[in-house]
């Protein structure tokens with residue numbers, strides 16, 4: 001990382017140069033560096049190190065491949081609400097090959113890829129967007145006469161680092177969906193690591209949050225290596241917490257207040273979406289903390305009123321039915337949840353809850369109480385709903 005004092009001396013001259021280069025006020029640039037530093041979980045003051053790295057580093061050559069996908073990853077990066085994000089990405093990296101952005105086409109495009117690979121041998125960053133079809137020798141995705149498998153292996157051979165962006169490239173994502181009538185996806189879609197036979201950094205999400213990608217690249221620039229990852233290759237700074245842990249509706253979950261169907265009173269009041277199938281309790285990502293598109297803290301699936309479908313979690317997104325309730329991981333709820341509608345005389349006492357917990361063991365007891373409470377809350381709400389459906393004339397005659 002170099003001399004720490006030197007790193008933290010981001011001089012006025014440097015900032016003025018950046019201001020000109022990025023056509024961005026220096027205050028805005030430093031705010032941006034602070035956001036990236038926070039995303040990476042770096043300590044206070046580290047934005048200066050990030051600023052220094054962005055200012056000083058030679059832009060790494062990036063070769064960006066597209067396979068089976070919708071280009072949503074690129075769209076989310078480059079069409080972000082915040083104009084500086086796109087500017088910064090294109091300033092921080094030298095995007096030498098990107099099929100949907102480059103002006104070249106056909107043989108010219110392939111020549112540009114080969115030239116960039118040759119000129120930056122062993123130093124370029126390979127970014128892969130999209131899954132790789134494996135059925136029938138990979139014929140379902142071909143570019144310039146090569147299958148996706150061939151092109152990926154060729155480009156990865158001399159790359160300094162490989163980043164799989166999006167759920168498709170991370171583990172197959174949407175194209176890897178298996179219908180109940182089959183035992184594999186239509187084209188046998190796989191992720192990058194599976195094809196290369198070695199771990200790669202993955203930034204899953206459909207699409208992933210652009211800050212997570214940019215933070216991983218800037219980490220590479222600042223520290224000379226990619227960030228620490230979990231067993232699925234995901235940077236720990238972004239994927240070590242369950243969405244449920246930082247969800248703005250968590251207080252409703254803890255209080256037993258759930259939306260029971262789209263558009264009902266609970267849904268309109270912003271209650272927890274667990275019973276509509278929210279996968280936040282079994283999905284690791286920072287969506288609930290970071291939001292999308294710099295458009296305010298509610299700008300993420302749950303914030304917009306739809307359950308999280310677990311798009312960033314292998315085995316959950318595009319695998320589990322969207323409205324199937326999530327499995328609770330890391331359950332550490334309070335032993336006694338108040339219910340949204342408390343039926344008189346039916347509430348379990350705190351003492352009885354504690355007794356269950358003591359007999360079953362604290363964790364298991366907590367899980368029992370959670371499950372029991374979800375069921376009771378559901379039953380109570382159903383009873384309330386049935387009451388509300390009773391016609392006024394029935395009531396009058398009663």
Ligand code: FSX
Pocket residue numbers: 068069070071072073074129130131165166167168169173174205206207208
């Ligand atoms: Fe699309 Fe990317 Fe989803 Fe996949 O994002 S947003 S289908 S993860 O590869 O383009």
Ligand code: SF4
Pocket residue numbers: 243244245247248249250251253271272273274278279280281302308
């Ligand atoms: Fe938020 Fe979903 Fe957890 Fe409810 S279940 S608190 S909506 S993440």
Ligand code: F3S
Pocket residue numbers: 205206243283285287288300301302307308309310311312313
């Ligand atoms: Fe995807 Fe869930 Fe985040 S659906 S975008 S992982 S909130």
